[in-house]
Amino acid sequence: MKTVFTTGEAAKICKVSQQTIIRCFDSGQLKGFRVPGSRFRRIPRDQLFAFMRDNGIPTDALESGKRKILVVDDDEELTELIVDHLNADGRFEVKSVNNGFDAGMMVKDYRPDLIVLDVMLPDINGKEVCQRVRSDSSMDDVRIICISGMVEQDKVAELKVAGANDFMQKPFEVDTLVDRICQLLDIEAVQAN
Numbered sequence: 001m002k003t004v005f006t007t008g009e010a011a012k013i014c015k016v017s018q019q020t021i022i023r024c025f026d027s028g029q030l031k032g033f034r035v036p037g038s039r040f041r042r043i044p045r046d047q048l049f050a051f052m053r054d055n056g057i058p059t060d061a062l063e064s065g066k067r068k069i070l071v072v073d074d075d076e077e078l079t080e081l082i083v084d085h086l087n088a089d090g091r092f093e094v095k096s097v098n099n100g101f102d103a104g105m106m107v108k109d110y111r112p113d114l115i116v117l118d119v120m121l122p123d124i125n126g127k128e129v130c131q132r133v134r135s136d137s138s139m140d141d142v143r144i145i146c147i148s149g150m151v152e153q154d155k156v157a158e159l160k161v162a163g164a165n166d167f168m169q170k171p172f173e174v175d176t177l178v179d180r181i182c183q184l185l186d187i188e189a190v191q192a193n
Contacts, residue, residue, distance in 0.1 A: 002065065005043045012186075013061050014052060015111070015141050024051065058111060064093055067185050070110060071096040072103040072129070073118035073147070078170075082116060085174045091187060100124030107133060112142060113185055116177065119148035119159065127162045134163035143184040145177070 002009075007025065011018040024030040025041050030051045032043035043051075045062070052059045061068065069092045073079045079096045086092040095110055097103050100121045107115065115133070119126035126146050133139050146159045149170040156167045166180055182188065 003045050005045070005048055007041050007043070010043050010048055012141070013048070014057050015061075015138075016057075061113075066091060066093040067114065067187065068092070068110060068112040069094045069114050069116065069181065070103065070106055070112035071116045072098070072100070072121065072126075073116070074098045074120075074122050075118070082174055082177065085178065086181075089178060092181075100126075100129050103129055104132060107139065107142070111139075114143040114145065114181055116181075117144055117146050117164070119146050119150065119155075126164075127159055130159060130162035130164050145180055145184065147172070147177075 005013070007021045008018050010030075011021045014021065021030065021043075022041065025032055025043070030043060031047040032041055034041055049059055049062055051057075052062060069086055071079050071082050071086075071094060073082075073096075076098060079098065083094045083096050086094045095106060095112075097106050098121075100123050103115070103117070103121075104124075106112075115129075117126045117129055121129075126148070130144055130146070133142055133144065143165045144163060145166040145168060146156075146164040147168045147170055159167055165184055168177060168180065
């Protein structure tokens with residue numbers, strides 16, 4: 001378990017900009033220390049925890065150290081496969097829902113770092129889910145990977161305009177999805193031996 005964080009890591013955990021963390025550090029709101037002989041700031045875990053608690057920032061990301069993934073797909077077998085794979089990886093905390101309405105509710109409560117989003121949901125399309133997430137500035141850091149069997153390039157472009165960070169065409173290898181998740185969350189991909 002990590003005991004000291006950089007300002008960048010603290011920013012990701014708190015879901016704020018690095019500049020915000022630096023401002024809080026420099027003003028004394030967030031306690032830490034500078035690396036001797038450099039300008040680098042470091043924040044001990046207990047200080048970051050206290051800062052998050054005092055400012056009403058959910059501390060679950062710091063407590064588990066795991067990145068939160070929400071899988072949204074009405075194909076229950078595929079959802080189960082993705083969830084099992086991510087849970088087995090050990091670096092993720094995963095929840096899943098199978099429709100757009102539940103996805104909207106879950107995004108607000110769960111505050112995922114990344115959403116794996118099927119574009120063709122029974123009740124609402126993925127583009128609309130992207131737009132709703134992007135319309136809430138508190139979710140600017142949420143990454144979205146859209147998945148679908150549809151292949152029209154103009155539709156993929158529309159999803160990206162709506163706020164998707166990436167697109168994968170079904171069927172795909174779950175390992176490839178995990179690699180893309182790692183890229184979007186700046187996590188080192190685990191190399192298979």
